[in-house]
Amino acid sequence: MGINESLVITWAMMSVRMTTPILFAALGGLLTSRTGVFNLALEGMMLSGAFFGYYGALTSGSPWMGLLVALLIGILLGLLFAYFSVTLNVNQVITSIGINTVALGLTSYFSRVLLTDSDVIVAPTFKDIVIPGLSDLPIIGPIVFSHSILVYLSILILIIVNWFLFKTTNGLNLRAIGEDATACKTVGINVALYRYLAIIACGALASIGGAYITTVAVNRFLENIVEGRGWIAFAAIIFGRNMPLGVFGACLLFGAATALQMLLQVQGFKIPYRFALMIPYVVTMLTIALIAKKEQIGKVDA
Amino acid sequence: MGWNQSGYEALMQLKDEGFEVSYQENVDQSQVKDVLRNYAADGYNLVIGHDLFFTDPVIEVAPEFPDTMFGISGGAKSASNVASVTGTNWESAYLTGAFAGALAGIYITGLPPQLHVIVVLLVSFLAGALWALIAGVLKVSLGVSEIINTIMLVYVANLLVDHFIDGPLAEPGGVISQTAAIADSARLPIIVNGTRLHFGFIIALLITVLVYFIIWRTSLGYQLRMAGLNPEAARFAGMNNKALVLISVLISGGIAGIGGSIETMGSLYRLTPGFSGGYGFDAIGAVVLGKSTPLGLTIASLLFSVIRVGAGAMQRNLGVPFPLVNVIQGLIIIFIVGGSYLSRKLEILTGRRY
Numbered sequence: 001m002g003i004n005e006s007l008v009i010t011w012a013m014m015s016v017r018m019t020t021p022i023l024f025a026a027l028g029g030l031l032t033s034r035t036g037v038f039n040l041a042l043e044g045m046m047l048s049g050a051f052f053g054y055y056g057a058l059t060s061g062s063p064w065m066g067l068l069v070a071l072l073i074g075i076l077l078g079l080l081f082a083y084f085s086v087t088l089n090v091n092q093v094i095t096s097i098g099i100n101t102v103a104l105g106l107t108s109y110f111s112r113v114l115l116t117d118s119d120v121i122v123a124p125t126f127k128d129i130v131i132p133g134l135s136d137l138p139i140i141g142p143i144v145f146s147h148s149i150l151v152y153l154s155i156l157i158l159i160i161v162n163w164f165l166f167k168t169t170n171g172l173n174l175r176a177i178g179e180d181a182t183a184c185k186t187v188g189i190n191v192a193l194y195r196y197l198a199i200i201a202c203g204a205l206a207s208i209g210g211a212y213i214t215t216v217a218v219n220r221f222l223e224n225i226v227e228g229r230g231w232i233a234f235a236a237i238i239f240g241r242n243m244p245l246g247v248f249g250a251c252l253l254f255g256a257a258t259a260l261q262m263l264l265q266v267q268g269f270k271i272p273y274r275f276a277l278m279i280p281y282v283v284t285m286l287t288i289a290l291i292a293k294k295e296q297i298g299k300v301d302a
Numbered sequence: 303m304g305w306n307q308s309g310y311e312a313l314m315q316l317k318d319e320g321f322e323v324s325y326q327e328n329v330d331q332s333q334v335k336d337v338l339r340n341y342a343a344d345g346y347n348l349v350i351g352h353d354l355f356f357t358d359p360v361i362e363v364a365p366e367f368p369d370t371m372f373g374i375s376g377g378a379k380s381a382s383n384v385a386s387v388t389g390t391n392w393e394s395a396y397l398t399g400a401f402a403g404a405l406a407g408i409y410i411t412g413l414p415p416q417l418h419v420i421v422v423l424l425v426s427f428l429a430g431a432l433w434a435l436i437a438g439v440l441k442v443s444l445g446v447s448e449i450i451n452t453i454m455l456v457y458v459a460n461l462l463v464d465h466f467i468d469g470p471l472a473e474p475g476g477v478i479s480q481t482a483a484i485a486d487s488a489r490l491p492i493i494v495n496g497t498r499l500h501f502g503f504i505i506a507l508l509i510t511v512l513v514y515f516i517i518w519r520t521s522l523g524y525q526l527r528m529a530g531l532n533p534e535a536a537r538f539a540g541m542n543n544k545a546l547v548l549i550s551v552l553i554s555g556g557i558a559g560i561g562g563s564i565e566t567m568g569s570l571y572r573l574t575p576g577f578s579g580g581y582g583f584d585a586i587g588a589v590v591l592g593k594s595t596p597l598g599l600t601i602a603s604l605l606f607s608v609i610r611v612g613a614g615a616m617q618r619n620l621g622v623p624f625p626l627v628n629v630i631q632g633l634i635i636i637f638i639v640g641g642s643y644l645s646r647k648l649e650i651l652t653g654r655r656y
Binding site (some may be wrong): 040084088089090091093094095097098099100101102103104105106108109112113223227228231234235238272274275277278281282284285288289292 | 440444445446447449450451453454455457458461462464465468469583586587590623625626627628629630631632633634635636638639640642643
């Protein structure tokens with residue numbers, strides 16, 4: 001019992017950490033999907049954030065600098081995606097495939113060009129914050145109060161997004177655009193501006209989510225290090241039914257699946273490690289299948 | 303102009319389907335149709351766009367473009383476009399096909415060469431088709447987006463295949479993790495002496511012609527095209543759209559599987575972990591660039607292979623990192639999709655399609 005208990009606490013703590021990158025990207029994707037734009041380039045945006053966040057931290061010696069670089073790259077990618085999907089009004093799916101492909105290529109290219117002759121490939125990372133008193137609490141302490149600043153930032157952004165969407169006029173406008181953009185245009189709402197800002201915010205958030213991976217979780221960059229988390233974030237938006245808290249719940253689930261996978265490996269369970277690695281992907285497929293079925297049964301609900 | 307009405311109709315029809323409703327509510331109706339017109343004007347991505355987010359406004363837009371193009375031939379790629387499923391699963395079907403093909407090449411012995419090759423092709427077709435069927439069935443029975451599922455399946459297929467190459471099926475007594483080599487009878491002959499061009503190229507061309515024939519000269523092909531162009535009309539005409547989606551998924555997965563086994567039989571001969579060079583992903587770019595026409599796809603595939611081979615040589619001789627290939631391919635895709643904006647504007651100006 002004692003061993004299992006500590007194992008469960010470890011799992012819960014790791015789940016929170018694995019949730020964070022997905023949550024950043026999913027909250028960004030939520031904003032754009034609420035404006036009626038579907039950003040399938042989350043994966044590429046995360047990957048770019050992961051590399052440039054890492055590289056910024058490595059060259060400057062400060063993870064904050066890395067975060068800033070990632071933020072800028074995310075804004076740029078958001079601008080690019082917005083230009084194609086809003087101004088040019090071309091196919092979002094194919095634009096996303098293009099951005100994802102370029103991001104994979106460029107980050108891998110840069111990592112080979114810029115990092116080869118460098119002995120120092122371990123970048124400085126964000127350290128866990130120890131909150132006096134709270135961090136020492138049993139169970140709650142390690143699970144809730146022993147993380148890096150970015151974990152708390154993601155929760156703060158969750159609260160802000162929720163507040164913005166449902167408590168502000170601008171949020172109401174943004175949701176209205178997703179419901180009926182033509183009607184919004186007629187009443188004088190600047191639809192394109194809202195979409196631009198939502199997509200840029202999405203790029204920034206997804207990029208920070210990627211940077212989390214390289215400046216908190218791991219301290220180096222590996223090619224394709226995001227490993228589908230951008231897609232999982234998109235699944236989280238579907239599973240969370242476009243609601244901030246629902247998306248948070250979905251991210252927790254996928255984060256827990258990722259944590260389980262890591263735990264199974266670390267604990268030396270007799271399961272081939274590649275099967276453990278499959279867990280997040282299989283869980284993602286199962287959950288979106290599950291919600292599809294559920295919505296078919298209670299179709300009025302949505 | 304029936305603008306709102308079509309949106310309303312679309313929504314009502316979607317409500318019958320449950321899953322997509324929550325999506326549809328967030329789609330900007332005016333944009334849906336613009337996007338659809340755009341697809342139709344470009345001729346290539348009507349099917350891709352329609353399936354996940356914009357299901358039914360197709361009905362209104364489709365008659366405006368009576369000769370909208372479809373995926374034709376060129377391998378797995380466009381066969382799956384025809385009945386409205388985005389086949390991002392080519393990479394995973396390719397993997398499983400290559401894997402199953404390799405197994406058949408290694409463990410089936412004692413067959414005459416021609417027969418052995420045919421057996422391998424069939425086995426890899428089956429493996430690719432069954433793997434693709436996972437996303438297809440989820441799509442048809444539950445309405446789950448195949449875009450996410452196929453990406454997830456790529457990761458799962460990669461891990462699964464690598465697990466077997468690394469573990470249970472590793473060559474006994476081998477130093478590095480790899481499978482045994484396939485039997486000589488399962489190897490494809492070189493068709494031009496002094497090169498590595500093997501018979502697989504001929505097989506690919508034959509399949510291209512075959513798919514072209516199926517799509518344009520058979521009633522199945524007609525139904526597939528109808529289901530892709532105008533699902534509602536196809537259903538009213540008594541076609542079974544779900545069955546058609548599954549058939550196209552089976553065919554496209556199967557052909558991608560053959561793509562994998564051709565690579566195994568023609569040049570790899572044995573599998574190592576991570577053996578796939580991402581050809582399944584290249585296929586997506588080839589479809590976009592080739593605008594899903596048979597000739598276009600073939601030329602685009604050739605171009606992408608030239609880029610790939612050239613990048614390999616540049617890496618070996620000049621140390622230019624190989625991932626530059628992805629950058630070029632991604633830029634091609636982005637410029638093509640951006641160019642569709644221009645062709646739409648030109649169409650408005652001149653009244654002609656480009």
